[in-house]
Amino acid sequence: MAIESGGDPTSAPGLSTLGVHAGAEPGKPGDPVVPAIVQSATFFGGRRDDGLLYTRYGNNPIQLQVGRKVAALEGAEAAVVLGSGMGAIAATVLSLTEAGDHIVAARDLYGATRVLFEHELPRRGISTTFVDPEAPGAWRRALRKRTRMLYLEAPTNPTLRVPDPRTAAAAAQARGIPVVMDATFATPVNLRPLELGVDIVVHSATKYLGGHSDIIGGVVAGPASAIDAATEMMKLYGAAADPHMVWLLDRGLRTLDVRVRRHNANALAVARYLDGRREVRRVLYPGLQSHPDHARARELMPAGAGGMVSFVVRGGGGAADRFVDALRLVQVAPSLGGVESLISQPRYTSHKGLSAAVRRELGIPDGFLRLSVGIEDADDLVADLGSALDRLSRPGRR
Template identity: 50%
Template sequence: MNRPGPGLSTIAIHGIPHRRPDWSPVAPSLYQSSTFVNPIGSDDEVLYSRYGNNPNQVELAKKYALLEKADAAIFVASGMGATALAHLAVLRPGDHLLSSSWIYGGTQRLFDEELGRLGIEVTYVAPDQVRLWRKSVRKSTRAIFVETPTNPLMRVIDLGPISYLAEEHGLALLVDATFASPVNFRPLEHGADVVITSATKYLNGHSDVIAGAVAGTASFVEEVNRLMRLWGQAIDPHAAWLVDRGMRTLAVRMERHNSNGMAVAQWAEQHPGISKVHYPGLPSHPDHAHAKLVLTGFGGMVGLEVKGGTKATERLLKRLKLVTHAPSLAGVETLVSEPRLTSHKGIGPE
């Protein structure tokens, strides 16, 4: 009889459970060192934190790979760093990228301003237009990028048709699932090849770290690691230690995020001053039926549209006491931000 493996909560705390040696520390040690003693005459790879092989970096990546059910993973200095290196690992000059048009503003600026300079073309497709995805594939297309749930409208994309298209044409499917966390959604289980996350958000959960992570096949992560060393994107050992600290409470925090998010969304939907609520847990959300099928929970992100526009929104924000007006998300405190001035600043209203 096969015993069931450890659950996500256990993995987030222990990784692969193992018996600890006597007198060993219960809390993981912090290896706050840039370099390590190298044996004389050894041609083994040196231990150097910029290479991503500091023990804190390595153990954190192993644990995250288990959560995403990936072969391997790597942590880098930011979520944008993870997005950039993941795409550089699969794209070359002359290649073509198909991207969802429903994406984080920083990602769109990366694609528009930087990939073009490298000779990589990007075509944006509305993710609900399945036929348009197929029509947009070229001979030079090498990858597809999707964000789900989306920022800031919380759309939940059906990866099924997109992953089928990617497999049919031999394309890499990269998915940013930052707004879900691996507790609520694991893209690799739905046909993705690569999962990207801003570890600044749910994984760390304490608003005190900037970090990103990428998970996928061992060969893909090896290429990301090669690029990380060249582009200088390694995560600091202390940041890795803090993310690991945050991940130990990831499962219980997500339970509370899910329940609080639903409570806020239900309250807001009945409030006369709110014109629209974007939350996949509500039956009124356009992707509610699909979200129920693929998400374990609906998360702590709620998008609100305030009646009266900008002036009414600013009046509301000035009255807040418990909720803090600041960019970012998914910490233990409640934050509110205006995408028009933060994540999507400079991007057209469409």
């Protein structure tokens, strides 16, 4: 019997089981245990009327199989795999809106998503109002006659805020419009958006779902009608996924649950350690009591607060530069969610285009570091971070 989620929650398989098995057809003797990559753009078609198979359409066998696995992991009716996270977001938004329509989005968004909403969609006649999701009634107040969707992310980049999707869902339900949520930083292990009233969940599969920093991919999960509509946009705008990438994504999904639990544990250990160091002015981790959304994270993310830890070193940008130069195990690179620990400074990456003053207002002063905690041994990570911090407090150094 093929393994899927849904139905009676008491008998539904767990996430590790789904990550390994969901979506696969039952095997017969002689079949490979590992799914085959069908590296073919097109397929022989006869006179049978069962639809054209073409890899850009998203119906290559591995695309369909991994789509079913992602749907099972999210507890969704259906899912589609696309060529990137931005492809997933764009296909979803384009499927829900047309010229003259309006979107309400939380103000803290991944940089490219913000640019899409703020600069690109207006060129197509679609406008967006950005709201502070913590402001009471903000979602409801921003609704207009032609509002077609609400959009949010959690945890956010790089301050790791955890807005409550239930507030957005309450506003959206009153109007019968969908809530779309980017849960890339959370993964289905840590956050269950569809159980919190979200209608459509998107991920950059480049991050935790793939988990090894070796693919660019995206997914959309939700009701079958919404996935069909997003798939249609994927076909027309050409955001389809390559079969080999999808195969690698499947390989990543097999270990998603164990990896994310290790990321959670390591990140908590690292956050606690950094919190105790005098060279560190502030640690932002939803798993620490000092985080503004700690209580909400405990409620909505019971398995763990994720693998991302942000912190600010004393001494500003110069100190942050010296700190990262002194790291030996943790590597300096953008992106996140892979098995290896990566660190970046938003002032050089995601928030490069903003002035230092604007970044400060957003809670990202110079000296701010964003750490994607990998699955190495926590003691080794702490030792590396600790010795780099020691360098900051040596005599003669600021």
